[in-house]
Amino acid sequence: MLVRWSDHDSSHPAFDTLRRQMDRLFDEFERPDIFRAAPAGSLPVTFFDSGSALVFSADVPGLTDKDFTLSLAQNVLTVQGERRVRAPEGFVAQRQERAGVRFSRSFALPVRVDAERTTATLKDGVLTITLPKAAEAQPRQIAVNAG
């Protein structure tokens, strides 16, 4: 039994294709930098400086902690992982937009970080790595002495 699932507002297949292309165009236009196409086999990430720490994050829906390898050596952070997408047992795919991906990315960190206190959490499909800066890289307040 073949039943066609159609998106909302897509009664005609030709329009469907056109609409999808338009959607893609707009998606690319509207998406923030973190979503902009990463190289194939890669993983789009966000890095920011919270002052006392560098914070890394990436969207990894469906991945569990076992799907990752994280390492920190010589102030280089490496994130590796793989997401496999396949039809569950007994199911046939009708539409597959979610991509399987294998990624490995390394980042040379701009400041020294404290590897001991680095933490990684996985919540709601978002991986967050918090890398506290080493003592010498912490921001410091400098008092001004009135002369």
Add this chain to the structure above:
Amino acid sequence: MSETTKTTKTETATPTKARVLSPAVDIYESRDEYLLVADLPGVQQSELSVNLHQGELSFEGVRKPGEAGQASQGGEIKYRRTFTLPGGIDADKIEAKLSSGVLQLRVPKAAALKPRQISVTVG
């Protein structure tokens, strides 16, 4: 409910501050049911709504700012998508599950649509 069902139209008519994205979706079919899988990273269960209205199945998940992934971007993201259901499904038994940023919607087929084995009796 009415707000989520008319996706594309309300978007253009009244632009909100939230960015609306259309998430990637997989659809699988088995003998007994359809399975719709969508990536909704950063969306918590309390921020997800699934609606069935006049044969259209829609979902919307809100990703709140303050998530680390968006700290530098600001603003919330709405993941939204609507599908027209094929006929012959059992609408009362649709189930939704959200785990690690992935939504799974199980849409059971109505009994009449399931393939049935017909035994042949030798006459």
